Amino acid sequence: MIIDLPATTTSQVNKKLVELRDQGGAVALGRVLTLVIVTDDGEQTEAAVDAANEASREHPCRVIVVARGPRKAAARLDAQIRVGGDAGASEVIVLRLYGPLADEGASCVVPLLLPDAPVVAWWPGNAPAVPSEDPIGRLATRRITDAAAEKNPIKALETRRDSYAEGDTDLAWTRLTTWRALLASALDLPPFEKVTSATVTGGADSPSTDLLAGWLAAYLDIPVSRRKTPAGEGMHSVVLERKSGAVELSRPDGSVGTLTQPGQPPRRVALQRRENRDCLIEELRRLDPDEVYDATLRALPKVKQARTISRPADRGAAKAAAKTTPKAGAAKPKAAGKSRRAVAAAASTATSAKATASAPAASAGKAERKSAKSGAKSTSEKSAGRGKAAPKPAKRSGKKASGAQR
Structure with missing residues (x-):
């Protein structure tokens, strides 16, 4: 049953609660607290409200x-x-406050508030x-x-640490109950190291x-490292190092965990993420200060905050890329330097080859011209002294001269 009271006051709400109790007896009086x-x-x-209704089945209370x-x-x-039926095993009062009343x-x-009943704020x-x-x-x-x-869970946790007072607790701590129980039971088994x-x-x-990580550091008095995976993955694994071997509790898929111990086969355990209603039920079981949470x-x-690690697939891709890709900032200048040096060397080689090829041609040309002059001179001398025998040497000399010109 749901009764709406728009634009009302708290005295009218109390009066309506009394009327409902007198008329139908639907609201029992046995309440252990006010939430x-x-x-x-x-x-x-x-x-x-849904989480509070589920919690009220174990802890009958008035929910405001x-x-x-x-x-x-x-x-x-x-x-x-x-x-x-709309309030579980409790009575729910929803107050919507607008304007300055907010x-x-x-x-x-x-x-x-119920008289003589403890108050829990959530x-x-x-x-x-x-x-x-x-x-x-x-x-x-209890708060x-x-x-x-x-919005920033890690910063909020630091704020909880600085502002802690007796009676404070957090559902992020309550979600660890199963993890802490499994780790404690694993250390109770031999070897007791x-x-x-x-x-x-x-x-x-x-x-x-x-x-x-803080709980292990507080109660085992050992160095603890906290490694980070991508945001949104929640708790992933815990590894406790001992002389005979490590005790490891991991939950890769967010629902089923695996407990590994030396000398024992791996065990699969239920490690699903706890709902708010389950955590609220657990917190309402005690109203005294939580000393373990304080410590x-x-x-x-x-x-110790360790480096951030990525998923295995991402790590493999990063390693492959690091092997095949040169470092940024060094590849381009080096390649450019090599290219400039190669072009300069090629130009120098071509120039020297051209000079080497032109030098014999020039010297050959000079020798041919000198030979032609001397041949012409000797021909004239021979033609003057020998007469008809002179044309043969001149004919051979003409062949040499034409070859030099070619």
Whole structure:
């Protein structure tokens, strides 16, 4: 059942809740806490309500949703009450705040809190920089954020570390429960050797990868390297180095993982990415401070940031390209230098060959002309002394002269 109360007040919402309880008895009174969800009005609101409804089946609670609308609108409060099948095992109150009321969520929430019940605040999207100092955060015993839903998840995680207060937690940390349980159980099996180092690999925008590396650095007191894969891949693998061999837990496809240990066959384990409803159910099981999460945040600076690695196919293509392609900036000048030197050498060779070929021709021409002159002189002398015998030498001399001219 869904009851809409447009342009209403919190007192009218309380009055309507009492009427529903008196008329149909649909709303039970056994509530263990009040869950306040702070979000912007839109699709994210319904997704958060669905997760809260699933969580309420294990933790009966009153869910109050503060859906902030446009700030430029007129001040108005539109309420909606959901009970029965539309509210899981809880009662859901959706408060849509417009205009100046959008920043007054705490004032609208206080009249609707259950008496003598702890308050848990959850920001499924962008959270305040210091949740414990937020007006709604001050009302809560436990404050739940989600660094993975922020625009810059890694920067948001650093902000959580600097602003941590008792009662803070993050769904990026809750998503690691299965990973931590599998790694702890693997180290409980023989051989009982000390872990010497660890390498955690995951997406460049995965805060869960950073938190897992910080957890290993905090509780194993070993050097931990954090390697980055392309953004959007989430957690990829964890390798724990020991003397007898490495313990490796990898999840290449995002759903099924493989646990490898020395002396044992590889085991396939379920490592699907956890939904928000599963993480919320786990966080609502405890309302005391999470000391392990606190220690993990403080150990984040100890993690060594290693180089970013790409996918195996990309790495193979990069290596092949590096072998076949010359370095940029060096190939063209070198080729140009070689070309200029080759042209100069060819021109020098052609010039010397031409000079060498022309020099014998010139000397041969001079010798022929000298021979012709001497031949003519001797012919005239012989013709003067011998008479008719003179033409034969002159005929041979004419042949030589004509050959030289050719």
